Amino acid sequence: MVERIVVGAHYGLRDWLAQRITAAIMAVYTVILLAMLLGGGPISYAVWQDLFMQGWMRVATLLFAASLAWHAWVGMRDILMDYVKPAGVRLTLEVAVLLVLAGTLGWTVQILWR
Amino acid sequence: MANAASGKTRPKYLSLPALLFEIRLPLPGWVSILHRISGLLLFLALVWLLALLDRSLASEAGFDAVRHYAGRVPVKLALLVLVWAYCHHFCAGIRFLFLDLDRGVDKTTSRLTAGIVIGVSLALTAGLGVMLW
Numbered sequence: 001m002v003e004r005i006v007v008g009a010h011y012g013l014r015d016w017l018a019q020r021i022t023a024a025i026m027a028v029y030t031v032i033l034l035a036m037l038l039g040g041g042p043i044s045y046a047v048w049q050d051l052f053m054q055g056w057m058r059v060a061t062l063l064f065a066a067s068l069a070w071h072a073w074v075g076m077r078d079i080l081m082d083y084v085k086p087a088g089v090r091l092t093l094e095v096a097v098l099l100v101l102a103g104t105l106g107w108t109v110q111i112l113w114r
Numbered sequence: 115m116a117n118a119a120s121g122k123t124r125p126k127y128l129s130l131p132a133l134l135f136e137i138r139l140p141l142p143g144w145v146s147i148l149h150r151i152s153g154l155l156l157f158l159a160l161v162w163l164l165a166l167l168d169r170s171l172a173s174e175a176g177f178d179a180v181r182h183y184a185g186r187v188p189v190k191l192a193l194l195v196l197v198w199a200y201c202h203h204f205c206a207g208i209r210f211l212f213l214d215l216d217r218g219v220d221k222t223t224s225r226l227t228a229g230i231v232i233g234v235s236l237a238l239t240a241g242l243g244v245m246l247w
Contacts, residue, residue, distance in 0.1 A: 030204065
């Protein structure tokens, strides 16, 4: 009987699980937002702005944005690992993806709390 | 030739015509690659969509400008593609979550659910498209 000792930082399992949990969060948000938008009447600026000014909606949207950033990072990293073989190019693209995602997250905060 | 000697015709895999016309990806394969493509599309469109959200929430004039901009045919088509990408990514994602839980893994069920995913996301896209325009 061989005792297998699992070593390593478990990045793979953590990201795999995170991608699924963030997916569930985004799915719930999507259904709620869609129900709110389709349930009401025509969407005017007042309705639109009112929706995103509410406290719970700001927090929910921020949670969605954070989930999206993490989810998209795992997905994009998977794509880059599959198709981009030269290490330098891959690293450059990975950094670019991270910058875009971090930037969009910061921008979302700005949009929600201005 | 070994083939002639044995009297067998060997199948010719992975020639270009075979790849194009003979080897067909099964439905679950289509769902999978479309999941990846739709995810990539959504990532690439992220900054653009966020810019639209920013503008639409900033002021009433910005809201009207975005509405006018979204009414242009090329923009409309691009948004429709993104709506499809979102719907497909959503439906296929739910299917993958069930597969992770070992539900619907056998061939018959997985082909059936793959067809459902493709059909439902197209129907949702059509429905949302009609509602938005």
